[in-house]
Amino acid sequence: MASADPxxxxxxxxxxxxxxxxxxxxxxxxxxxIANYQGRTCFDRxxxxxxxxxxxxxxxxKAAIAEAKKGKDVQQYRDAWECIRIAAxxxxxxxxxxxxxxxxxxxxxxxxxxxxxxxxxYKNNLVKESIxxxxxxxGEHLEQIGDLAAASDAYLRMRPEASTQAHIVGVxxxxxSIVLQRRDWPSVxxxxxxxxxxGMSDEEQKAHQPFQKLVTGIxxxxxxxxYEAAKNFLEVGDPSICQGCNDIASSNDVATYGGLLALxxxxxxxxxxxxxxxxxxxxxxxxxxxxxxxVSMFVNGRYSAxxxxxxxxxxxxxxxxxxxxxxxxxxSAIRNKCIVQYFIPFSxxxxxxxxxxxxxxxxxxxxxxMTMIRxxxxxxxxxxxxxxxxxxxxxxxxxxxxxxxxTAKNYEKEALERIRRVNIAAAxxxxxxxxxxxxxxxSSIGVGETWFDDTRRQLGQGESSVG
Amino acid sequence: MDQALATCLAFPSEGALNDDAAYDQAIQTHLLKLTxxxxxxxxxxxxxGGQLLELTDPEYNSLxxxxxxHSLLLPNLLGPREFILDKLVKFLLGFDPRQIxxxxxxxxxxxxxxxxxxxxxxxxxxxxxxxxxxxxxxSGSMFTSTHLQLVKLAYTTNVIEPAMKVVExxxxxxxxxxxxxxxxxxxxxxxxxxxxxxxxTGFTGQVRTATVLEYxxxxxxxxxxxxxxxxxxxxxxxxxxxxxxxxxxxxxMAEAYxxxxxxxxxxxxxxxxxxxxxxxxxxxxxxxxxxxxxxxxSLFETTNAEELxxxxxxxxxxxxxxxxxxxxxxxxxxxxxxxxKNLQNVFSKISITEIRQQTKSAQTGTNLNSDDDxxxxxxxxxxxxxxxxxxEKNDDGTVFLTFLPASxxxxxAEYAQELTKTAIQLKTLEPVFKAxxxxxxxxxxxxxxxxxxxxxxxxxxxxDPTMGFESHVDDEDLMGGVTSTA
Numbered sequence: 001m002a003s004a005d006p007x008x009x010x011x012x013x014x015x016x017x018x019x020x021x022x023x024x025x026x027x028x029x030x031x032x033x034i035a036n037y038q039g040r041t042c043f044d045r046x047x048x049x050x051x052x053x054x055x056x057x058x059x060x061x062k063a064a065i066a067e068a069k070k071g072k073d074v075q076q077y078r079d080a081w082e083c084i085r086i087a088a089x090x091x092x093x094x095x096x097x098x099x100x101x102x103x104x105x106x107x108x109x110x111x112x113x114x115x116x117x118x119x120x121x122y123k124n125n126l127v128k129e130s131i132x133x134x135x136x137x138x139g140e141h142l143e144q145i146g147d148l149a150a151a152s153d154a155y156l157r158m159r160p161e162a163s164t165q166a167h168i169v170g171v172x173x174x175x176x177s178i179v180l181q182r183r184d185w186p187s188v189x190x191x192x193x194x195x196x197x198x199g200m201s202d203e204e205q206k207a208h209q210p211f212q213k214l215v216t217g218i219x220x221x222x223x224x225x226x227y228e229a230a231k232n233f234l235e236v237g238d239p240s241i242c243q244g245c246n247d248i249a250s251s252n253d254v255a256t257y258g259g260l261l262a263l264x265x266x267x268x269x270x271x272x273x274x275x276x277x278x279x280x281x282x283x284x285x286x287x288x289x290x291x292x293x294x295v296s297m298f299v300n301g302r303y304s305a306x307x308x309x310x311x312x313x314x315x316x317x318x319x320x321x322x323x324x325x326x327x328x329x330x331x332s333a334i335r336n337k338c339i340v341q342y343f344i345p346f347s348x349x350x351x352x353x354x355x356x357x358x359x360x361x362x363x364x365x366x367x368x369x370m371t372m373i374r375x376x377x378x379x380x381x382x383x384x385x386x387x388x389x390x391x392x393x394x395x396x397x398x399x400x401x402x403x404x405x406x407t408a409k410n411y412e413k414e415a416l417e418r419i420r421r422v423n424i425a426a427a428x429x430x431x432x433x434x435x436x437x438x439x440x441x442x443s444s445i446g447v448g449e450t451w452f453d454d455t456r457r458q459l460g461q462g463e464s465s466v467g
Numbered sequence: 468m469d470q471a472l473a474t475c476l477a478f479p480s481e482g483a484l485n486d487d488a489a490y491d492q493a494i495q496t497h498l499l500k501l502t503x504x505x506x507x508x509x510x511x512x513x514x515x516g517g518q519l520l521e522l523t524d525p526e527y528n529s530l531x532x533x534x535x536x537h538s539l540l541l542p543n544l545l546g547p548r549e550f551i552l553d554k555l556v557k558f559l560l561g562f563d564p565r566q567i568x569x570x571x572x573x574x575x576x577x578x579x580x581x582x583x584x585x586x587x588x589x590x591x592x593x594x595x596x597x598x599x600x601x602x603x604x605x606s607g608s609m610f611t612s613t614h615l616q617l618v619k620l621a622y623t624t625n626v627i628e629p630a631m632k633v634v635e636x637x638x639x640x641x642x643x644x645x646x647x648x649x650x651x652x653x654x655x656x657x658x659x660x661x662x663x664x665x666x667x668t669g670f671t672g673q674v675r676t677a678t679v680l681e682y683x684x685x686x687x688x689x690x691x692x693x694x695x696x697x698x699x700x701x702x703x704x705x706x707x708x709x710x711x712x713x714x715x716x717x718x719x720m721a722e723a724y725x726x727x728x729x730x731x732x733x734x735x736x737x738x739x740x741x742x743x744x745x746x747x748x749x750x751x752x753x754x755x756x757x758x759x760x761x762x763x764x765s766l767f768e769t770t771n772a773e774e775l776x777x778x779x780x781x782x783x784x785x786x787x788x789x790x791x792x793x794x795x796x797x798x799x800x801x802x803x804x805x806x807x808k809n810l811q812n813v814f815s816k817i818s819i820t821e822i823r824q825q826t827k828s829a830q831t832g833t834n835l836n837s838d839d840d841x842x843x844x845x846x847x848x849x850x851x852x853x854x855x856x857x858x859e860k861n862d863d864g865t866v867f868l869t870f871l872p873a874s875x876x877x878x879x880a881e882y883a884q885e886l887t888k889t890a891i892q893l894k895t896l897e898p899v900f901k902a903x904x905x906x907x908x909x910x911x912x913x914x915x916x917x918x919x920x921x922x923x924x925x926x927x928x929x930x931d932p933t934m935g936f937e938s939h940v941d942d943e944d945l946m947g948g949v950t951s952t953a
Binding site: 384 | 637638639640641642643644661674675676679680705709710711712713714715716717720744746748749811812813814815816817818821861865867870872876877882885886889890892893896899900903906907
């Protein structure tokens, strides 16, 4: 257990920082999983797994170190090293590779200086295209070494130099990739719409659709707009183009995100038409058959089976960098929907059968049902004596009658109140602001001009409120 | 003495009084004679006043009776106290409202003397003053200065019940309304109370804004002491939404707002925002002044009894300063009842044990100790009709509560009946509305306004080529602008 102790220590620290910890072994294979991605997202994903998953911790951190060393970002290496230093002090990777750090640092500085000098030269020559290229190279370099602020600055400066449609789209893509990494979701949405405004041919539009829908979906997901996000993911389109976006998310992710969010936000007929009958999304679903299965289970009314499938993949979802913060909300939304859907055809269900379908063994569903009823999601009442869940049957007649009587009563009350107010105004008894203290309020008849002025205004008000 | 008696009995004479005008004429002559008699009595009134009272009928010779009674009572009692007070009570309970319209100021003086509490014991005083107010104005829709005196007396001496019949009336008229004219025949019984009750006719004293506010505040508090939360809520709401002008807000309004928040918890189980027609400045003042109250209100709606209790304890000084300790206590004790009532939104049947587990008392911040306590509480709620439900017992001995639907289906006939009832009530508003409309519709200002509007409408028809520019510039001195404004 010698090696377990540092891991335990590591996760106590993570827990104190408020991080998510996943103890269950996920179904994913780390190497296969990470092979789906390229670019900086690999490192981010590995580090997240390393920091969250107990079984995969050391492997993921080691892979993260290797990934960081492949790149030029010293900060990434430092982040990963800080983790592995605590989690696995015996591993060779936990030794601080100062030689590499120094070398990379030096090379980075040299490269930055070289690119800046080049850019300066281009600027002197006033050739628009070379300035653009220079800025792009500089931006890409800065992004690689992890200086995101400077990189986004460089990309932003590209915008005025862009001369063709493709250039503008390119600039937008670069900027979006930066704001995605900085987790600035509103800017993602803003930049996507910028990318769209320029008039594009249908073909071009199609080519950019996967990228654009994908990032919009992710941004919407993080803004808690599940329904919009689900629609975005379902419309991603051509999987072969989507493959190119794997520096952001893989096609498998599209299937998972889209399926889960659709389950959480759409009703049965919509699921059928938009998810299962969606020919382009079917390609994605093939990559993640369990999602497809869960959706069709839900559509067919086998709610508990659907929930079981999802539950068995919970660990995997918790290790995804975009899903992790939302898994709980998505799951409870799906669960609530299942319970509501399950209950619709019945007027009365025994709590036992509800428990059998939805509750974890040995637990009761009652408190969850109570919160659902309180929040108005479920229109039902619990009968704890006969252990029943009873649907609320609204008698339209009673409703109409109560409403009618209420309206009549309110009408009377309002009429009285209005007459009263008019008369208070006419008697000059209102509380006045300028002369504070109610004792001073004058209530006199015929004291000259001021009084006439006042009444005129009151009458005007009176008329309008009575009319 | 005989001569005085003859004068007193002279009115009302038999016959010829069917006509309002003739009645008015006769009563005016009678008044002159009475005044003369009282001003220059042949023998001091104190000697035979008692006899006069014995021989005249308070119901039939009300005016004469009042005149004699007034001089015997005020400024000092002339004659045996018991005897005069007995006559006073008899008179106030029985006078003829038609005759008395001609002697409003005398009656007012007597009523305020009674309200001061020195003449009659409070329980009697409240009773007779209430009766007198409703005799003068059976609809009870007109506010008078006596109203405030009555509730002050009733509230301070805690004689609440007899005043209720006055306090429960809807008041829509206030003295001192614009465009008042002395009616030609005061004795016309079809007159609206807003016409014959006026400072000029003597039925009311000066009424200020504070008088009206204070009246509503006191009547609200009277309802509170009777635990009629709905009515108290309405009374406080009248103050909270009192019409304001030029950003006005008074201290009474702020006080009433605090009580209003607490009472709305008691009557509706939650705090409701002030109605839209609340004065904007007042609403702003409520926001800041009523903060501790709103905090209590927001906790009241949660299931967190412990926090509610500590919040109430934290601000105990505030409740003390605002004299709301009693109401806050009521709120705390009502908390669990509302918790139980809210359970019906979730449960259809629930056992007593579960109710005990799910609801907490805000007085202690914990669950009640035994199921019996809960059962008693629920039983009381059902009896007091604040909860619709029945307690039943299972075969295995568990007691449980079944919630019943709030309203049963009415038959079509019953429903129609209910609606007609409201319609009839609305019909009773008609004279009130008519009186208001007439009074305002014939006021000088309104007619002026009307003529102006008509003129403007006429102007619009004959298109003005200058777009009315000249009429705008009319009274503006364009040249002298700089010097005149400086």
